[in-house]
Amino acid sequence: MLELKDISYHVDDGNGKDILNHIDLKIDDRFTAITGPNGGGKSTLAKMIAGIIQPTEGRIFFEGQDITELSITERANLGISFAFQQPVRFKGITVLDLIRLAAREQLSVEGACKYLAEVGLCARDYINREVNASLSGGELKRIEIATVIARGMKLSVFDEPEAGIDLWSFQNLIKVFEKMHDKTQGNIVIISHQERILDIADKIVVIANGEIQDMGSKAEILPKLLNGNLECRHNAGGCIHG
Amino acid sequence: MDEIQKTLLMQVADLHEVPAGAYNIRANGESAGRQSTEHIEIVPKEDKPGIDIFIKPGTRKESVHIPVLMTQTGLKELVYNDFHIGEDCDVTIVAGCGIHNGGSKTSEHSGIHSFFIGKNAKVRYVEKHYGSGEGTGERVMNPETIVNLDEGSYMEMDTVQIRGVDSTDRVTRAKLGKGAQLVIKEKLMTHGKQKATTNFYVDLDGEDSSTNVISRSVAKDSSEQTFYSHINGNNKCAGHSECDAIIMDNAVVRAIPEITANSIDASLIHEAAIGKIAGEQLIKLMTLGLTEAEAEEQIVNGFLK
Numbered sequence: 001m002l003e004l005k006d007i008s009y010h011v012d013d014g015n016g017k018d019i020l021n022h023i024d025l026k027i028d029d030r031f032t033a034i035t036g037p038n039g040g041g042k043s044t045l046a047k048m049i050a051g052i053i054q055p056t057e058g059r060i061f062f063e064g065q066d067i068t069e070l071s072i073t074e075r076a077n078l079g080i081s082f083a084f085q086q087p088v089r090f091k092g093i094t095v096l097d098l099i100r101l102a103a104r105e106q107l108s109v110e111g112a113c114k115y116l117a118e119v120g121l122c123a124r125d126y127i128n129r130e131v132n133a134s135l136s137g138g139e140l141k142r143i144e145i146a147t148v149i150a151r152g153m154k155l156s157v158f159d160e161p162e163a164g165i166d167l168w169s170f171q172n173l174i175k176v177f178e179k180m181h182d183k184t185q186g187n188i189v190i191i192s193h194q195e196r197i198l199d200i201a202d203k204i205v206v207i208a209n210g211e212i213q214d215m216g217s218k219a220e221i222l223p224k225l226l227n228g229n230l231e232c233r234h235n236a237g238g239c240i241h242g
Numbered sequence: 243m244d245e246i247q248k249t250l251l252m253q254v255a256d257l258h259e260v261p262a263g264a265y266n267i268r269a270n271g272e273s274a275g276r277q278s279t280e281h282i283e284i285v286p287k288e289d290k291p292g293i294d295i296f297i298k299p300g301t302r303k304e305s306v307h308i309p310v311l312m313t314q315t316g317l318k319e320l321v322y323n324d325f326h327i328g329e330d331c332d333v334t335i336v337a338g339c340g341i342h343n344g345g346s347k348t349s350e351h352s353g354i355h356s357f358f359i360g361k362n363a364k365v366r367y368v369e370k371h372y373g374s375g376e377g378t379g380e381r382v383m384n385p386e387t388i389v390n391l392d393e394g395s396y397m398e399m400d401t402v403q404i405r406g407v408d409s410t411d412r413v414t415r416a417k418l419g420k421g422a423q424l425v426i427k428e429k430l431m432t433h434g435k436q437k438a439t440t441n442f443y444v445d446l447d448g449e450d451s452s453t454n455v456i457s458r459s460v461a462k463d464s465s466e467q468t469f470y471s472h473i474n475g476n477n478k479c480a481g482h483s484e485c486d487a488i489i490m491d492n493a494v495v496r497a498i499p500e501i502t503a504n505s506i507d508a509s510l511i512h513e514a515a516i517g518k519i520a521g522e523q524l525i526k527l528m529t530l531g532l533t534e535a536e537a538e539e540q541i542v543n544g545f546l547k
Binding site for chain 1: 520530
């Protein structure tokens with residue numbers, strides 16, 4: 001469904017740095033987790049799939065179509081969703097407005113509440129609130145995930161959904177992804193450091209230093225990560241935080 | 243009333259026909275309808291253009307509509323409207339001005355609204371400005387609002403100007419008595435070569451008086467906006483003003499706050515922020531399938547909502 005062919009991303013900041021180096025990756029599984037140390041290039045890869053960052057080399061194919069030159073909007077309309085690591089805040093735009101924009105229909109309040117309930121938010125308390133700094137990090141994160149669920153797309157990419165949320169929210173977040181794994185029609189890609197999220201995945205991809213270090217089924221990769229057999233564990237203080 | 247006037251009426255007062263309750267409709271410099279009620283009396287001034295509105299003490303849950311409509315190009319007028327609001331009232335006043343200029347001459351409406359608000363009265367004042375018409379003549383509105391708030395009274399002033407007014411110079415002066423409260427919410431959008439200036443002067447004279455002046459604006463194209471606020475804390479009081487602006491294209495926005503504490507117990511705050519639409523906001527909405535232009539529109543609409 002999604003194929004990255006020989007993808008590189010080079011930043012010319014004077015020192016010249018390769019963020020991604022000749023990545024070849026096919027995503028066909030229902031639930032793929034991408035993990036690896038911080039600064040390894042995972043988020044760059046996720047943003048590249050959504051069209052927020054353009055690769056300096058290589059091509060991206062979605063359902064056989066070359067989407068490398070397509071804009072964020074065009075990719076979104078082909079069926080790609082993206083959940084931000086740090087959800088964006090808006091002055092004046094309410095939770096209801098955002099869910100309606102995501103669903104691309106004038107949903108009823110009840111209809112929109114359904115998506116908030118999915119991410120464990122007591123919908124009525126949130127529906128008319130502004131998506132601004134008055135919401136906590138965990139609340140914003142769940143609203144962000146609700147917008148992706150409301151879109152119901154073929155491919156949903158989540159960039160570190162666990163970042164910046166408290167432990168209590170995290171327990172709920174895991175449930176959300178477990179449910180998504182069981183119910184979703186589309187494919188899911190999650191960038192994550194969390195063992196419990198990796199544990200839901202069908203396939204795990206390990207990225208470090210801009211390269212794919214290992215890739216395979218959960219049964220194959222997860223034990224290696226937990227035993228510290230992969231280099232990433234030593235590189236950046238470990239990629240697994242239980 | 244013709245179709246253009248009906249459209250203007252709809253824009254500035256959300257009215258399809260003449261409203262229920264007290265009203266005064268001014269069209270092209272003349273009275274196009276007036277109605278007083280048992281508690282609200284509207285009397286035309288004899289020495290100058292305008293009206294006096296007397297609201298009896300204790301009047302509650304009633305409203306007054308006083309829209310102004312101009313469709314004749316080149317018309318210039320200066321109107322004085324005085325509101326005498328009795329003690330313990332709880333009323334809504336809807337003003338507003340719509341100019342349709344299909345010609346080449348400048349049409350200009352200047353209104354001086356003076357409010358005398360009695361003890362413990364509560365007033366919500368809504369004012370919308372709207373301009374339309376294909377003519378080259380400018381549409382100019384210069385509203386001046388003078389507010390006198392007696393002990394324990396409250397006024398909320400909502401002003402909206404988001405389309406079609408070429409030039410605006412708004413002045414608001416307020417004096418607050420003991421325990422009085424004034425809340426001002428201004429929403430403004432300018433485009434093309436429009437110019438808008440807003441001036442707020444608030445004197446917090448009474449003990450425990452307070453004010454909150456909030457301006458949200460969007461400046462597009464080559465338009466220019468200037469926001470001045472002057473809050474004087476002359477007693478134990480609380481004052482807050484906030485100017486939040488989105489700047490686009492080649493627009494210019496200035497925010498000039500002035501807070502003066504003339505009493506050791508005055509607590510005054512001013513906040514001002516001017517900036518373009520954050521890139522990440524556009525990107526988020528584009529990942530939902532909106533084009534950049536649609537995303538921009540949603541962000542601006544939300545901001546001014």
